[in-house]
Amino acid sequence: MTIRFTKMHGLGNDFVVIDGRRDSIALDAGTVRAIADRRTGVGCDQLIQLADHPQAGSIAMRIFNADGSEVSACGNATRCVPVLLGHDVTVVTAAGPLVAKLSDGGAAVDMGVPDFTWDRIPLAYAMDTGSLPVGWEMLENPVALSVGNPHLVFFVDDIDAVPLDRLGPQIEQDPLFPERINVNVASVTDRRDVRMRTWERGAGLTRACGTGACATFAAGRRRGLLDDTVRLTLPGGDLMLAETDGRLLMTGAAVRVFDGTLSGDFHA
Incomplete structure (x- = not known):
């Protein structure tokens, strides 16, 4: 099995991003820990998985911490999504939809109330x-x-x-x-x-x-x-x-570092 990924970061908070619309991978806690390991995997603070969303102009995002736990929101990762896609987008997370728009060197995200x-x-x-x-x-x-x-x-x-x-x-x-x-x-x-x-x-x-x-x-x-x-x-x-x-708007850098492939059985 070969899975393509993109390494990104927002102010040094780094991510492995897997576009599930292109490559399908079942992510359990062990797989996430193995990929996130900085010595034997790719290395990251969080692993991000993108997927299709039925609403036009939207994309679904799941967020996994390096220890394998899944969380509902990540502001730095949300800024990375429009930079990766090259256009403004609504990022749908477990915490709700977040509107992310490209800005100089990164993106601005309406983080809600x-x-x-x-x-x-x-x-x-x-x-x-x-x-x-x-x-x-x-x-x-x-x-x-x-x-x-x-x-x-x-x-x-x-x-x-x-x-x-x-x-x-x-x-x-x-x-x-x-x-x-x-x-x-x-x-x-x-x-x-x-x-x-x-x-x-x-x-x-x-x-x-x-x-x-x-x-x-x-x-x-x-x-x-x-x-x-x-x-x-x-x-x-x-x-x-x-x-x-009452709504919070966050603006900051997001950077695409490199693209790569995952090969073999990633599990820990």
């Missing part, structure tokens, strides 16, 4: 999602929300002082979060500039997280820390975020 409802995130029990009364060492009182997948946002003085490689997996696996959770730490430089880092569930530390950027922006807006247009700086580069009528 963030959801701060505790049982939609979900949390294990009701809490004030604007300031959860919980903490892990220096990380306390985060904002919890969903932007298609679940996020915590901690506002701190210095994101580089946080041992996110150690605290991230602890928080991700905490019983408070029945579907696990993505963990973001953010420092507000001023009302239009934010720095952030992300521990991504199922992938670990990542150079960029599009939904994490949207979650951080929405959390900062809820706390009155940010204007309605900001530059958000991640380890892999900058994203521009804007809010209009």
